[in-house]
Amino acid sequence: MMAFWQIVRRDLLLARRQGASSLLGVAFFVIVVSLFPFAVGPDAIILASIGAGIIWVAALLATLLSLDRLFQADFEDGSLDILVLTRQPIAMLVLAKTLAHWLTTALPLIIASPLLAMFMALPVDVFATLVISLAVGTPALSLIGAVGAALTVGMRRGGVLMSLLVLPLYIPVLIFGVGAMGAAMMGQDASSALMLLGAISLFALVLAPIGAAAALRLALE
């Protein structure tokens, strides 16, 4: 368990030293969402009706974009070879790195999401549901993405392949995330969709590290 937190601390320190580069994901998230009003027009009613879906799709893409580097940097400089030797199952290594990654990339997305809800003219009373749905759903995005990142680590153009592998797996998260928002917009109870979203995240928490660990072993051969 010690080694687990040491890896989390290491990755957080590296992210902090790299400075703005870990905030590129959230900048991407904001820009992509703000492109939509230019495309569909500034009509608040139209924006509000598509807003939740667009914010969720943008969150999916932003997560995917940043996950590309999850194992790649450590693979390229040889750190991954040694990380494998650090007295803990590789699945725990994956979990630690994914946690650090979630903290540095998904958390900023969640924090920025009310701003985007404002851009998309969503009613203020659904902001809380948006934040909660992202908080419950993004762990699943990071964990599933970690499997994709582990499968494509060390490949040239791995990022494009990774999106092909991972985006279909993101569909359930998208459905329940937007579902929760839809319920909230209609003034209904969003908790059943949020519960299902949480179930997906828990499921991914159990299975994804094992899958990613197997994929990493393969990549290091």
Place this chain on the structure above:
Amino acid sequence: MMAMSRLHQYANPMRFARLSKSLLPWVGALTILLLGIGLYWGLVASPADYQQKDSVRIMYIHVPAAWMTLFVYVNMAIASAVGLIWRHPLADIAAKSCAPIGAGFTLIALVTGALWGQPMWGTWWEWGDARLVSVLVMFFLYLGYMALWQAYDEPTKASRAAAILALVGVVNVPIIHFSVEWWNTLHQTASVLKIGGPSIDASMLWPLLIMALGFTAYFVVLLLWRMRAEILARRIHVLMMQKASA
């Protein structure tokens, strides 16, 4: 021999350091004076607008901040051009130092715009206001510029890449503004009250101008500080390289 050329390179920045040191107290005092007068005039002495009532007081920071967004960007682009053409290290340093200040003013313009928009339009954000939307685009340009600087390790290479981006940006800014306005007329929503308003009374113009001057003086102070910090960073960079190979 290497040290000689380095010395030569830093002769200029050293003169700059002396100049900035003697300049700073004056500009600093001017900043405090102007912002003090501007705040008093804007918040207390100026009348409330007959239409917007007291909410018009947000204008005294929103509008100067929006001006500064453009002004700082133009400065950054000029410095970039000088750095690119004459390979002047101080110009590169100035361009780099502009970006966070400009981004700060942009952030102020955006947030105050939202806080002004809520009582005026009943919404925090209104895509119908072309100027506000353009400021948002400027914010993205600043972020991209700063991210590009971060992405390079070597300052000389970073400065050239960033300068190219700044110049491409400055050519694009009018086009962006024009296209946003055109897009707006396409989707003309019912009577959007434009922030600022077309004509302005002298009792409001004066505090506005004084605040704008205060912001400019603040910009100069910060620019001088940031440039000095950047010069130090480059000396540290050189010394660390020497230390590693000593």
Place this chain on the structure above:
Amino acid sequence: MTEFFYMGGYGAYIWPAYGVAALVMIALVVATLRSLKLREAELAKLEAEKEKWGRRTDDGPTADTPS
């Protein structure tokens, strides 16, 4: 005085607007001055050390090629 802070009902918008502006501007000043101080200290340390490494050459292996 309360009248002044009330701002004809717009105080809830005006004060946050001025507050955010002050916050951003002060934060920029603080961040800038802090990095200036940190770098001055760092530079002073390096300059002081430079005296040493100029003279000292027998401190372990150093003759490899820079990358």
Place this chain on the structure above:
Amino acid sequence: MVESVQYIAPSAISGATPGIAVAALSCDRGGRRVFSGIEVTLSPGDALVLRGPNGSGKSSLLRVLGGYIRPAEGVLRWNGEDVWDDIGQYQACVHYVGHLDGVKPVLTVRENLTMWSALMGDAMDPDDALKHFGLGNLADLPAKYLSAGQRRRLNLARLGASQRPLWLLDEPSVSLDATSVTQLEELVASHRRTGGIVIVATHNDLQIDHATEIDMGEIDMGTLGDAT
């Protein structure tokens, strides 16, 4: 194979003999058999030197020995146990130095070292290890300023702080100057004195006393093509 290879009958490897034992080991990469029939036993204090030209399978053998690659045939035993029964436990005994140094440019030299020793469970003073490789005065410098040789020395300082019994070194002397090579040799010797095992691949003259040697260039490739 060269004379110096210790031949051990497979029956003799069973039992809880301390050390590493390899029997009839072969490895396939990209559908091609890289080597086969490697037999070697090393007890605490022993060293094995792998020689041979590039592409002769030195690195592949080291990665098989490190538990990164599952051997196509044969058994790899550590203290008598087949390592693939619990690969994690085995890898916790290994320190591996590959071609890449695993140095993070944004961390300082000391941070790089302490971070790894914490992760690897080493309890050594990082500054001692840095001083041993002449990096003592660079400890506070960000690692991005290091030359290739200095980065390699940082990597080896990590080795110096390591308390793991089995060291696998893949061309450790690349881009090192003569002084550092001597220091590396001293490090290897002292590790062996305290009961460690060192396996090193090298194609230049790293001086390792009383070492078993395998010349990978001369390994019989009779089974070539079997894998495809």
